[in-house]
Amino acid sequence: MGRRMTGTVDLTLDSLAELPSAARSCVYWELDATAAARAAANSAGALEKEAWLSNTLLEWGTCGKAVYVDGEIAGFAMYAPPAYVPRAGSFPTSPVAADSVILMALMVLPAHRGRGLGRVLVMGVARDLALRAAAAGGHESARAIEAFAVSANRPPGHPVHGCPLPEGFLAATGFATVRSHRTYPRMRLDVRATTGWRADVGQAWNRLRSGMTVPRAAAGLTNRTSQAAPRV
Numbered sequence: 001m002g003r004r005m006t007g008t009v010d011l012t013l014d015s016l017a018e019l020p021s022a023a024r025s026c027v028y029w030e031l032d033a034t035a036a037a038r039a040a041a042n043s044a045g046a047l048e049k050e051a052w053l054s055n056t057l058l059e060w061g062t063c064g065k066a067v068y069v070d071g072e073i074a075g076f077a078m079y080a081p082p083a084y085v086p087r088a089g090s091f092p093t094s095p096v097a098a099d100s101v102i103l104m105a106l107m108v109l110p111a112h113r114g115r116g117l118g119r120v121l122v123m124g125v126a127r128d129l130a131l132r133a134a135a136a137g138g139h140e141s142a143r144a145i146e147a148f149a150v151s152a153n154r155p156p157g158h159p160v161h162g163c164p165l166p167e168g169f170l171a172a173t174g175f176a177t178v179r180s181h182r183t184y185p186r187m188r189l190d191v192r193a194t195t196g197w198r199a200d201v202g203q204a205w206n207r208l209r210s211g212m213t214v215p216r217a218a219a220g221l222t223n224r225t226s227q228a229a230p231r232v
Contacts, residue, residue, distance in 0.1 A: 007067070008125075009065065010064065011065055011076055011078065013054060016049065019073065024049060029102075029162075035086075036087075060084065063078060063080045063084070065077045065125055067124070069112055074108065075109060075121055076105075078105045079101045079104055080101060081142065092181055093179040093184050093186035096186065100142055103147040103165065106118060106122070106165060122145070122173045122174070122194070142191070143190065144188050144189060144191060147170055148186055149165055149185045151184070155182060164184060167185060171187070175188060
């Protein structure tokens with residue numbers, strides 16, 4: 001029997017419980033450094049994550065996407081405007097552009113990597129932003145997705161702070177560098193550039209059904225570092 005994949009669906013408080021435990025409790029992006037340290041000391045990361053998601057959903061709306069295979073979560077992405085991402089200001093390539101949201105995290109679970117689901121999740125985020133723009137008549141809506149990357153070519157032994165996304169993954173999914181840095185380049189994807197990606201959902205489904213994989217560059221898995229499975 002073939003495998004069954006959903007398109008991207010909104011990440012909700014209920015589906016938050018389906019994320020890997022490390023992702024459910026990591027609040028690196030959601031809290032400032034002091035609050036995040038306090039949450040870790042009190043083992044309150046999961047509660048803080050839930051509170052952040054609840055507040056962001058109420059005030060701004062959808063801020064996460066998930067994709068399911070055979071009824072189980074296979075990957076997810078989380079994103080929000082800079083005002084909801086306190087830690088973004090600590091990166092040397094800050095700030096992000098005013099017309100952007102920050103892609104805080106994107107993870108495809110190990111069993112489902114190499115089949116294009118990372119690109120499908122990016123497309124789901126872009127589609128959400130495009131729908132918001134259409135509903136707002138193009139006013140006061142995000143036109144791009146930005147992310148802090150970690151460079152595979154950073155100096156040897158240079159530590160990585162937090163959980164930025166791999167530069168190779170972002171480049172393979174259409175992001176371009178807008179501010180260079182030897183460790184943390186900032187990258188951007190214009191929502192309009194994703195309008196031709198609709199066939200990717202069907203192609204990813206066909207690869208899942210057939211068990212095929214795609215070249216690592218096409219799957220967005222080039223230059224994987226220790227951040228191969230980005231935390232939230």
